[in-house]
Structures are given as structure tokens and as C-alpha cells.
Amino acid sequence: MARRVVAISPRGGIAAAALVLLLILAALGAVMSRAEVGAGLSPSDWAALRFTVVQAVLSAVISTICAVPVARALARRRFFGRGVLVTLLGAPFILPVIVAVIGLLTVFGRAGWFNLALGAVGLPPVSIYGLHGVVLAHVFFNLPLATRLLLQGWQTLPSERFRLAAQLRLTPFAAFRAIEWPMLRQVLPGVAALIFVICLTSFAVALTLGGGPRATTVELAIYQAFQFDFDLGRAARLSLAQLVLAGGAALIALWVIPPVSLGSGLDRPVQRWERGGTARALDTICITLAAGFLLLPLSAILWRGTWGLAAVPPVVWKAAGQSIFVGCISVVVLGVLALPMAGWIASSRRGGVEAIGLLGLSASPLMIGTGWFILIHPVAAPATLALPVTALVNALMALPFALRIMVPRLRDTVQDYGRLSATLGLRGWPLWRWVLLPRVRAQAGFAAGLTAALSMGDLGVIALFADQDRVTLPLQMYRLMGAYQMEAAAGAALILLTLALGAFWICDKGGRWHAEA
Amino acid sequence: MKYLTLAAGILGASAAYAETPELTVYTYDSFVSEWGPGPAIKTAFEAECACTLKFEGMGDGAALLARLKLEGERSEADVLLGIDTSLIATAKATGLFTPTTIKADYTLPVAWEDDTFAPYDWGYFAFVHNSDMTPPKNFTDLAASDLKIVIQDPRSSTPGLGLLMWVKAAYGDEAAGIWEGLADNVVTVTKGWSEAYGLFLEGEADMVLSYTTSPAYHLIAEEDATKSAAVFDEGNYMQIEVMGRLAASDQPELAQQFIEFMVSDAAQSVLPTTNWMYPAVTPAAGLPKGFETLSVPEKALLIANDDVPALRDEALQEWLGALSQ
DSSP states (O other), X not given: XXXXXXXXXXXXXXXXXXXXXXXXXXXXXXXXXXSOOOOSOOHHHHHHHHHHHHHHHHHHHHHHHHHHHHHHHHHHOOOTTHHHHHHHTTHHHHSOHHHHHHHHHHHHSTTSHHHHHHXXXXXXXXXXXXXXXXXXXXXXXXXXXXXXHHHHHHHHSOHHHHHHHHHTTOOHHHHIIIIIHXXXXXXXXXXXXXXXXXXXXXXXXXXXXXXXXXGOOHHHHHHIIIIISOOHHXXXXXXXXXXXXXXXXXXXXXXXXXXXXXXXXXXXXXXXXXXXXXXXXXXXXXXXXXXXXXXXXXXXXHHHHHHHGGGOOHXXXXXXXXXXXXXXXXXXXXXHHHHHHHHHHHHXXXXXXXXXXXXXXXXXXXXXXXXXXXXXXXXXXXXXXXHHXXXXXXXXXXXXXHHHHHHHHHHHHHHHHHHHHHHTTOOHHHXXXXXXXXXXHHHHHHHHHHHHHHHHHOOTTHHHHOOTTOOOHHHHHHHHHHTTOHHHHHHHHHHHHHHHHHHHXXXXXXXXXXXXX | OHHHHHHHXXXXXXXXXXXXXXXXXXXXXXXXXXXXXXHHHHHHHHHHHSSEEEEEEOSOHHHHHHHHHHHGGGOOOSEEEEEXXXXXXXXXXXXXXXXXXXXXXXXXXXXXXXXXXXXXXXEEEEEEEETTSOOOSSHHHHHHSOOOEEEEOTTTOHHHHHHHHHHHHHHGGGHHXXXXXXXXXXXXXXXXXXXXXXHHHTTSOSEEEEETTHHHHHHHHHOOOOEEEEOOTTOXXXXXXXXXXXXXXXXXXXXXXXXXXXTSHHHHTTGGGTTOSEESSOOTTOSOTTGGGSOOOSSEEOOOGGGHHHHHHHHHHHHHHHHTO
């Protein structure tokens, strides 16, 4: 396979990657510069590391494996409400932790619907608290994301392949092996690595559903070191361990992705010829189970929130405005970082560089926030920079998602159209304008939607920087809870969910607008 | 546009600075929220100080202290309001605070002697439960029962740390045994108070670690009398919330004036129904209606401020050991 078959300049990508590295390393350096010298990790830190890795591996593997049949079913079937369901797949992921946890507990908790149902048929209640609860919650967050990413994989399969398979009367298994399996081999490792890294920085979910200090994660230890002990040295060491773990996992995963092209088609709408009744029944079961798992906790949030809407005070709406502002800036920053980086990665032979993108997600928000606070404080009041910094950090955190979404598509485009473009002498902006952007448009829209939604729901950095006038919606929601206003908080959570889903939907749809081909 | 406003704001602020002095008070989030005491205190104090009072809200007491340590002497803060007695020793060790003399007739159950920090409100930690159940009488009872409780993590929350100190103050060397007994009662441990209280209201546990004054919120603000707080016969641990002046403050007189204002009737009468704690000095008009229904522990427990840091490490190890089984 030829290298550099397309004239995507790597300069923009290298600059973006360097900026990401700089943002993280400068923060880490700043924290270290203020730390007293210390060495090593304590036994309890090692225990936290072990627990973190175990739950993250389990969550990643289970989410990814369960997502395969669900995505496959969604790719093959057309039914009423499919579009809504696909959009709602974005929902769990963007919920503030506490909202999602309470939603999950309404369904799976001690007094939840699931246990009520068990009790009704005379079965003993099941406790959600423990490692299984942590994994359940992480699957709730990430199964939908994995499904969406895999669904994208399916959408890149040319429809001609399926037609050929039908003409050749391939058995379902043979068709799966010939068409879908090579695509999965490309997509699965990246998805699993992404989820692993997301779960690596879990804190409140793991602690609350883990049922106690057995479920101590590295992120909790970092929080304790920063906020309670003010042991910056320990915080820096733990952050570094987290970065190394995430970076290592990402490198391995991205390295095993085979550089194969699935071939191009004429972008005809996919039509499927499978007629098997069993397959249809299995698909129906998969979709129903996944939808139930996803929609029950969401409807609990909706139900609670609707009651709380009347109690929502005006400050919440102001905070909503701030959140929208942060979301918009994040999307712009993300575009500037992600597109050149994705182009660079797509035209390199191996995707190892994408690991740099994952570092932004794996760095503890508290570490980045504190580090930049230390850097900014001598020159400016950190509160005045609260929203730009939040937007920047959010874009950083969304970067790995954007890369994971766009790189496979760009890689295919480079494989399929690179020679032609090179022959025509297309390079620089015209190359992006006429070849790359049109083909990556749907993916870019999805990535932008995810970023907007994610940054609206984020609570990481803003909590360190915000003052009275610069409060985002999730922060305001926590303040409501802290003032016993649980109902109003539920209402605020519903507003947040609606806004985030709205932003997600607009970007996602925008990417596919006029794209009937 | 945003940046223009921002720049204008910064310039404008420094111009206005010369005319009206500004007092910056660092406090926790819920103090400054619309339902907290912040807005009323600001209005009342500004009416008598000819100054601007600026509250900066962030996280909880521990987060406040961490922020001050990060900022060091460059901090804009003149007053810190909102740490409790368990953090006083740590706060003093930073050397960022300056002594404050203050005269007030505190109505605390314990004598107050501290040269740097002054109390503004206080409460008893207690397990809050639905009124229709019979609560246990002490930790031993609780451990023997099959009641489920939600508590906060002492590594990330001040009430969680308070519970640790409570068991230590009541049982001393036997604290580890109590925690082993409690292990099967603890449904889960949360990051902070909000999460725990939210889970309790969702019905995830029979009792939650909160304050004896929590039922007052439900009674007065929601006219809901279904919540009670359990009084334990070994005593309930106290949380005394305090404030102090920063040595690097550029408004020392104003800071002193604010602290005196906070223990005056004007501020003290606001606190009970906004911060949902007992005032440090009972106002002349007495406590608001509804507070008389609250259960009052017969014994108030409190570990001496200076003993907390050493005991905390020991108690944390016991807690981790017992609950990690």
C-alpha cells in the first residue's frame, strides 16, 4: 500500500497534536512545580489503580460486545421511531453523573422498578451496589455511544457489497465474515479503547454504585489529593499514572487496527436482502432490550424533571445560556483541532497518533483545571477566563470522540480518492473543500453534536474557575441540590438533557442535510 | 463581543475600585445560591458598610481551603467563610490567616475559644429518616439492625469527615469495631452531601447522614413533617461553621466589620431558614417557628480542633479497613 497517496499536509495536524500535548503537559508541569518532592504510590493508590483498570476493562469489553448485535440490528432494520432512537443513543452519555445515577437507581435501585417487578413475582430483590453496579452504569453510559460508532462503521459499507452477497446467495454467516467482520476489526479496537479511557476517569459513578471505598478509583484519589490533603505531588503522580495507562491502552488498541480498505461504492442507499425470520426475531429482541435498558432510566429522568420544571428558578435559564455559549465555542475549537489531526492520521499508515487525542480525555479534569489555574492566576483573574477555558478543555475532551468518528471515514476517503485527487493536483483547501469535507460531513456533524452536548453537561473544570456570574447549567443544578432544592434540580436536569440532545440533534442532522445520496 | 464586555468589565472594575471599597468573601456554593443566606446578607451588609460585598462560591469547605492554598498570598480573598472545626488546624497551618478578636454571646453548646476563627452557625450531625420508623438509639443499635444507611466519603466531603470524627469521639479505640458492625448497613458511600441526600429521598436507604436541622427545611419550606433526625444517646457530633480573616487582605477593617456583622442579629436571624443551621448567637426574636419541633441531642460531641489532623488519619484507616472488606 502506497504511503501518502493524498496531499493532506501534515502540518496542521502536527500543530494541533502539539497544542493538545502542550495543554496537558503544561498543566501537569504546573502542578508538579508546586509540589513537594515525594516518590511512589502508596498501597491504597495501587489498590485504586487495580480497581480502576478492572472496572474500565470490564466496562469497555461488555459495552463493545453488546453494541455489536444492537448496531447490526439497527443497521439492517427500518422501523417507526428508528431515527428518534438513534438520536436518543446520544443521551446517556451527556447526562451529568448524578442525574444518570438517580435515573438508573429509579429503575435498578433498592426501591426501583426492577426490584418492584421482582417482588411482584415473588423473587428476592437484587442489589445494584458493587462492581456489577459500576459496570452496569458504565455500560448504560457507553453502550449507546459504542452502538452509534459501530453504526457508523456499518454505514461506510458500500451497498454494492450486500447486493453481491445476496446475488451469490452467501449464508448469513459467510456474508458476515466477508463484509462485516473486516469492518468490525477496524472499528472495535478503537471503540473499546475509547470506552476504556472514559471509564478510567470515573469517580462519582464508581463510588456511588460501587457501594463504598472498595470502589475507589484513581480519580477519587486525585480529588482527595487536590481538595482534601492538598498533596500536589501525589496528585501529579496519580495523574501521570492515569495518563500512562490511558495512553498505553490507546496505543495498543490503535496499533492492532488493520490498515485495510473496504473498497468504495457509488454511495447508493443500502438495501438489505436478508429475509430470515430468525434473524428478524433476533434483531427485534436486541433492539427491544437495548431500547428498554436505555429508555427506562431516561423516562425516569423525564418523569421527575417534568414535575420539577415548575420549581425551576430564573437563574437556571441564565445558566442555560452560559452553557449554550460554552457548547458553541467548544464546537469551533474542536473543529480547528480535530479536522487537521484527523486528516493527518488518516493519511498516515498507522493510527498511533490518535493516542494523543485520547490523552485529553484521560487527563483528570481536576489536574488540568488546577494546573491551568496555577498558570493563569499570576497574570489574570481565573474567573474572567472561566468560560473560554471550560470550552477549550471540553473541546480537548471531545477530541478523541471526534477523531474516532472521523478518522475511519477519512481513511477510506484517502484510500479511495487519494490517487484521483493527487492526479488532479488537488491539495490544501481545495482538497478539503471538494473531496474530504463532503465525504466526512455526516461524521463531522455527529462529532460536533457530541462535543456541543458533552460540553454543556460538563462539570469538571468550570467548578474550579467559575464565580457567581459564570455558572453553567450543570453547576447550577448541583447548587440547587446543595440547597435541598431536589425538585428544581430535577427540572434543571431535564432542561440540560433537552438542550444537549437538541444541540446534538441539530449538528447531527445538519451533517446529513441534503445527503440523500 | 464577549471579550469586549470582559475587557470593559475589568477596566471598569479597577476604575470603580477607587471609589467603593470591595470586600471579597470566599465561601461554599450553597451559601451564595439564591436560596442560601448570601443575597440577604449582601443587601444588609452593603446598607451599612458603604462598600461592595463580593461572594465567591466554590465547592465545600475543603475546596475553599485548597483554593486558598493554590492562590497563596496573591489571593483576592479578604474573608474565608465556611470551613468547620475539623479543618481549623489545617487552615491555621497554612499561615494565611490573621487573628481576629470578636465579642459575642455565643449560644453554642460548647465554650468557644479560638483566636483566629469565629463561628457563625452550627448544627448536630444526625441520621435523618422518615418519621414513621423507630430510629436506633446509638451506633451499636444501628450496627445490630438491618437498617440501610447512605453516608458521605470522608475523603471527599466534610459531613463524611464529621461522621468519622463522631464515631471516634464516641468510641475512641473501639471505633474500628463499630465500623465493622456498620459495614453491612452502609448501602453506599457518596462523593458529597447532595448525592447522599438525593439517594435517601429516592428511597435508596432508610437513613442518611445529615443534620438535626434538616427536618426543619422540609417542615418550614415544604410543610412536610415526615422527616425526623435520630438523636443518639452517646451524643451527636457538632459541626461548627467558622469564618476568619486573611492576613494578606487589603481591607482588614472591612473584613473585621463583616465578621462582626455576621454575629449580629441582622445576619444571625437570616441563617436558620437559609443555611438551615442553628445561629451561633440566638437572635433577640428567637428561633423561627418550626425549630422548636427539632430533636435536640442531650450530649454534644466535639474533638478539640488541634487533635483532628492526627485522629483523622487514624480514623480514615479504620474506616477504609472496615468498609473495604
